[in-house]
Amino acid sequence: MITATHYLMLSLVLFILGVVGMVVRRNFITVLMCVELILNAANINFIAFSRQLGDLTGQVFAVFVITIAAAEAAIGLGIIVALVRLKQTVNLDQVNVMEG
């Protein structure tokens, strides 16, 4: 029997891996991918609780999370394109001034 705890542990591992990636990696594109990992972990949690409680609200909010994730990816990748045009780098440590 796979319980909600199994799914929660899996989403926990996924979340921690995403945070580790955001801390350790300095490539902007990889950091954005780690944000996607974290949002996927949140979705697994939502749906695990939806199944556990027999309530569809979790699935509805997972739809919202997916939408926000898509918007976040579009904005983040737009920032990357602008950043590469401005500084020719995707290394976050070299992006330390606000003004161009």
Added chain:
Amino acid sequence: MNWFVVHFAQIVFYCLAACVVAGAVGVIAFRNPVNAALSLLGTFLAVAGLFILMHAEFLAAVQILVYAGGVMVLFLFVIMLVKVRTLPNEPQYLGRLVPAAVGLGGLLAVLVGVGLWAAAHGSPADAAALHQVQGLPLGNTEAVGWNLYRDYLLPFEVVSIVLLVAMIGAIVMGRKEKEGSA
């Protein structure tokens, strides 16, 4: 054979969980962004499989369409566009790994404790409710749609505005700046 049938859900779960974790490790371990993106694609597909296992068939389809179809193409497109491999190489920051491991290990322990507590006090699952609309046995898509458009119509509209703003923002940031306008 009987053992296989009885434990089918467990076998599928552990296979998919292994794919999810392996893909996530690949995302943060591959130095080539294209490999990381394809690894992320594997994670997305395995998560979609987990959604099916959790009786969320509509979300599994949305996951594949939006993530594997949309977001992944966006990532690969930008990776190709900025030609990351011709940019100067990223330095290694293994020194950050130790504080990260300590802090996140503690976080992991706390969250595992909370999860175990929640599992001990959780209520039993009722999968049938995920496929019902006002007591009628319909599909998962109908049930999600019923909830989305009846109970959560205002958040749905707000999210659509967020998407519109994100689209406009991405276009504004992505276009070339004209001389003198900045």
